Amino acid sequence: MKIGVVGKGGVGKTTVSALLARTLIARGRRVLAVDTDSNPNLGLSLGLDAQQTEAVPTVPRSIVVGTRGDLTVDELMVDYAVPTPAGVVLMSALRVTEAGAGCTCGGHATVRSLLGQALDTEVDDTIIDMEAGIEHLSRSGGTLANADVLVLVVEPSRKAIITAQRTIGLAAELGIGAWIGVANKVDGDQLGLLAELCAQHQVPLDVVLPASTEVVAADRIGVPLQPAAAAELWQRMDELADRVLAVGRPVSR
Ligand SMILES: Nc1ncnc2c1ncn2[C@@H]1O[C@H](COP(=O)(O)OP(=O)(O)O)[C@@H](O)[C@H]1O
Numbered sequence: 600m601k602i603g604v605v606g607k608g609g610v611g612k613t614t615v616s617a618l619l620a621r622t623l624i625a626r627g628r629r630v631l632a633v634d635t636d637s638n639p640n641l642g643l644s645l646g647l648d649a650q651q652t653e654a655v656p657t658v659p660r661s662i663v664v665g666t667r668g669d670l671t672v673d674e675l676m677v678d679y680a681v682p683t684p685a686g687v688v689l690m691s692a693l694r695v696t697e698a699g700a701g702c703t704c705g706g707h708a709t710v711r712s713l714l715g716q717a718l719d720t721e722v723d724d725t726i727i728d729m730e731a732g733i734e735h736l737s738r739s740g741g742t743l744a745n746a747d748v749l750v751l752v753v754e755p756s757r758k759a760i761i762t763a764q765r766t767i768g769l770a771a772e773l774g775i776g777a778w779i780g781v782a783n784k785v786d787g788d789q790l791g792l793l794a795e796l797c798a799q800h801q802v803p804l805d806v807v808l809p810a811s812t813e814v815v816a817a818d819r820i821g822v823p824l825q826p827a828a829a830a831e832l833w834q835r836m837d838e839l840a841d842r843v844l845a846v847g848r849p850v851s852r
């Protein structure tokens with residue numbers, strides 16, 4: 600599956616990307632995670648230390664993958680994909696390494712071309728931890744146009760849910776056929792408001808992830824969430840993985 604994880608800044612895209620990647624690994628799948636944040640830190644959530652995260656090479660902006668490009672997918676993986684302690688292979692696509700270096704359009708084209716390829720010989724699932732906002736869906740061609748499914752991460756706030764609503768509109772225009780609504784950082788007493796806001800803005804509420812002090816504590820020191828911590832959160836991630844893997848499968852009767 601080719602999975603784009605999208606949403607407003609700070610809602611938990613990187614957290615959800617890392618947990619979903621680890622959940623799929625636990626199921627024996629081969630997972631590539633692509634950090635497209637210009638300030639990448641997905642590596643920390645996958646068990647790399649700060650120095651190793653800094654050392655993940657950035658795919659050059661000019662590279663286009665595939666038959667009409669400079670590199671094949673396996674060449675790209677050899678040169679730029681880094682194994683992590685979580686078992687996930689990590690790539691960094693849009694890091695800003697120089698102040699004033701200009702826009703990241705080329706990097707977006709790289710990611711689009713990567714997603715456009717048949718990656719099946721290398722990995723089972725590719726997870727794109729997308730930079731905040733919706734620009735990646737509106738760029739000409741759409742960075743995520745070749746995704747099978749979007750994971751729309753929201754938190755219980757109207758602004759986050761409006762961002763998801765706009766994203767759905769753009770995804771439909773790009774021809775992305777499926778999206779899953781994931782509400783993150785939810786306290787029990789916010790469930791009513793959350794359901795109301797999602798209904799008002801036509802955002803599906805498919806999976807609810809609890810607010811977790813363990814996630815905050817792990818993030819504070821920059822380490823992955825322990826498998827034994829936050830049992831409910833891991834259970835919900837299993838639900839999300841089921842939903843992701845069910846996309847595109849024929850519905851059984
Ligand atoms: N389920 C959760 N419970 C509590 N805090 C969370 C949860 N998910 C994410 N956070 C916190 O929210 C902040 C933003 O998360 P992050 O994954 O970096 O968001 P994004 O990638 O969307 O900017 C981090 O400090 C993280 O620890």
Ligand SMILES: [Mg+2]
Nearest residue numbers: 612613614636
């Ligand atoms: Mg992030």
